[in-house]
Amino acid sequence: MLELFLRSLPLLKSAVLMTICLGLGSFILGSTLGLFVALARISSIPALRWLAFAYVSVFRGTPLLVQILLLYFGLPRYGVVLDPVPAALLALTLFSAAYLSENFRSGINAVDRGQWEAAMSMGMGYWKAMSRVILPQGLRIAIPSVGSRMIALIKDTSLASTITVVELTRVADQIGASTFRYMEMFLMVGSIYWLINQILTIIQTILENRLSRRFQ
DSSP: OHHHHHHHHHHHHHHHHHHHHHHHHHHHHHHHHHHHHHHHHTOSOHHHHHHHHHHHHHHHHSOHHHHHHIIIIIGGGGTOOOOHHHHHHHHHHHHHHHHHHHHHHHHHHHSOHHHHHHHHHTTOOHHHHIIIIIHHHHHHHHHHHHHHHHHHHHHHGGGGGGGTOOSHHHHHHHHHHHHSOHHHHHHHHHHHHHHHHHHHHHHHHHHHHHHHHHTO
């Protein structure tokens, strides 16, 4: 197995980089979009609430694999052609934003109503109260669920292999096909996914502890 690992190392290095870039890139973009969707969900404007609800319903209610295939194979019919990596990044972003928006919304809703009242009594408007008082507390509450979504997103990048993105799962399949040593390759790749997610879990725990001390 060590011999196979060393032989596969050049491809695995680039595949790990692609997996991390796809996962973290879609997480950052999805968090940004998800925050706007969450704010729309709690908006006082009915049209915004319904639009955000429809978005979350569609992207949480359909498989990520179907979304990836629709973007890559379906959009060219309407004149929009995406390369494999941008198509995978877009699909992962839209998919993660739907889940992250619910994480953010639950965090914001968990902030005590008295915080709103205190901010308003100090003369803050809605947006100032939201950005200075509510969001910092809401995001801290949402960290565990947001961290879990980030870890899930790293694993979801494996679906990008279906549209020829050369990430970890794709490399494992290619080398397994050429060497007929699928068991060893997928065990190695599974271990790499686990290691990446363990590092992310440690970072999440450190962040939670620091923020908890700050708000105590």
